[in-house]
Amino acid sequence: MKPIFETMIAGNFLFYNGKVSKAGKPLISPDNRSFRYGDGFFETLKLVNGKIILDDYHFERLFSSLELLQFQQPTYFTPDYLRDYTRLLAKKNYHHKQARVRITIFRGEGGLYDVDNHFPHHLVQTWQLNPANNALNENGLVIDIYRDAKKSCDLFSPVKSNNYLGYAMGAMWAKKQKLNDVILLNPFGRVADATIANVFVVKDGIVKTPAISEGPVNGVMRRYLLEMMRQENIPVEEGQLTLEEMEQASELFLTNSVYGIRWVKQLGQSGYTHQLASLLHKKFVAPLLGVVG
Numbered sequence: 001m002k003p004i005f006e007t008m009i010a011g012n013f014l015f016y017n018g019k020v021s022k023a024g025k026p027l028i029s030p031d032n033r034s035f036r037y038g039d040g041f042f043e044t045l046k047l048v049n050g051k052i053i054l055d056d057y058h059f060e061r062l063f064s065s066l067e068l069l070q071f072q073q074p075t076y077f078t079p080d081y082l083r084d085y086t087r088l089l090a091k092k093n094y095h096h097k098q099a100r101v102r103i104t105i106f107r108g109e110g111g112l113y114d115v116d117n118h119f120p121h122h123l124v125q126t127w128q129l130n131p132a133n134n135a136l137n138e139n140g141l142v143i144d145i146y147r148d149a150k151k152s153c154d155l156f157s158p159v160k161s162n163n164y165l166g167y168a169m170g171a172m173w174a175k176k177q178k179l180n181d182v183i184l185l186n187p188f189g190r191v192a193d194a195t196i197a198n199v200f201v202v203k204d205g206i207v208k209t210p211a212i213s214e215g216p217v218n219g220v221m222r223r224y225l226l227e228m229m230r231q232e233n234i235p236v237e238e239g240q241l242t243l244e245e246m247e248q249a250s251e252l253f254l255t256n257s258v259y260g261i262r263w264v265k266q267l268g269q270s271g272y273t274h275q276l277a278s279l280l281h282k283k284f285v286a287p288l289l290g291v292v293g
Contacts, residue, residue, distance in 0.1 A: 011093030015085050015124035020092060027123065031109040038163025040106030040121075041065045046129070046258050047090050047099040053288050054257065055083060057220045065159050066105065072118040082124070090126045098129040100258050125140060133259055134289045136281040139272060140265020141254070143194070145243070146170040146182035151192035151215040158218035167195045181254065183246075183267070186215040191241040197254035198222040199261070201246050202276050208245070211238040221255040221285075229286045246270075253277040260285035 009081060014023045029136035043062045046053045059079035066073060082103060089098045104123040110116045149166030151157060166184060174182045174195065183199060186192045193199055193216035200209045200222075210216050229236045246252060252264040252272045261281045263274035 007288075011089070011095055011126045011128075013092050015089045017121055017123075020085075020089060023125070025058060028106075029109055031111075032106070033108065033110055033115070034104075034106030034121075034162050037112065038161060039069075040104065040162040041069065041159050042105065042162060043103040043160065044257055045085070045086070045103070046274035047096065047101055047126070048134075048289055049098075050087055050091070050096045052083060052086060052101070054220050054224055055079075057223060058077075058257070059077040059083070061218060061220060062103065062105070063268050065290075066120060068155070068159065069106070071105070071120040073120055077120060077122075082122070086124055086126075088147075089124055093126050093128075095126045095128045098131050100127045100129050102127075105163070121223075129258070134286070135271075136260075136278055136285075137262050140263050140272065142266045143179055143181045143183060143264055144177065144268055145256075146173055146184055146195075148173070149184060151184045152185050152220075153186050153188075153213060153215040157215045158212050162215055166248060170195045180253070186210075189243070190214060191243065191246055192216050193219075197256040197259075199241070199246075200251075200253050200255060201241065201249035202251035203245055203249040205235060207234060207236040207276070208241055209236075209238055210241045214240060219255060220257050221260060223282060224262075225255060225280060229280070232283075235240075251276055253280075260289070 012023055013020055017029055028035055043058055045058050086101055090099045102125050105120045108116050108119060108121055149169055170182045170184055181194045183194055184192050191199055191210050192214055198209060198216055198219040200207055212218055226236060247270045250273060252267060254262045261277050264272055264276040
């Protein structure tokens with residue numbers, strides 16, 4: 001069984017601190033604070049036919065994280081600056097039709113108490129995506145619970161931090177167990193999120209997802225779907241999600257910016273359908289991507 005992400009072809013070029021250059025060259029020193037301490041964060045976007053999907057949501061989250069982590073941004077460092085260079089890079093890498101984009105922000109050199117400066121060093125990379133991932137997955141995912149790491153519930157837990165250790169170990173465990181993904185819990189034993197996605201369930205006709213206070217990353221696709229469902233008067237709740245509720249749900253699906261919605265067919269001994277997941281994909285995700293039918 002394969003993980004949720006397919007193998008992707010990386011671009012030959014990247015964008016780093018204002019310049020497009022060849023990939024594969026060293027960029028940071030051993031004293032870099034992101035390398036040492038995970039001091040920074042990243043944003044994962046999807047680009048289709050030169051357009052960044054839900055770009056306003058992404059850049060709002062990016063610049064909120066920038067402020068929260070106390071970076072000092074230059075006047076030129078704006079959403080338009082990042083948007084323009086992302087498109088330019090994707091085109092140079094021949095990824096402009098379908099791409100996964102990662103923008104990594106990190107502080108420079110310094111010890112734990114001795115920061116050289118708070119400039120937001122920035123790295124943009126693109127990977128080619130298969131257009132087939134615009135469709136809802138035909139075969140449901142098989143996932144399980146990863147119990148060796150706990151997702152904290154604090155001011156920084158919604159940030160896509162460069163300190164990704166718990167998720168990374170969860171992904172390695174999933175691969176060893178031949179799973180597509182795993183669920184991470186918070187310190188109270190309740191559901192936080194998955195390694196690369198937010199978690200939704202359908203139980204007794206109500207869609208439910210862990211609240212941000214429960215420790216999940218503040219996902220862009222999560223936010224978009226919550227807004228769309230509320231506009232359509234689909235019953236939806238943000239709150240505490242227990243393992244028992246998840247196991248008793250009729251549907252379980254994962255969301256992120258690259259894949260939109262992926263439905264789960266099995267979690268441990270529990271099985272699920274995908275009636276609502278199919279409807280949400282058709283009604284809200286496919287139109288974003290220009291998918292017809």
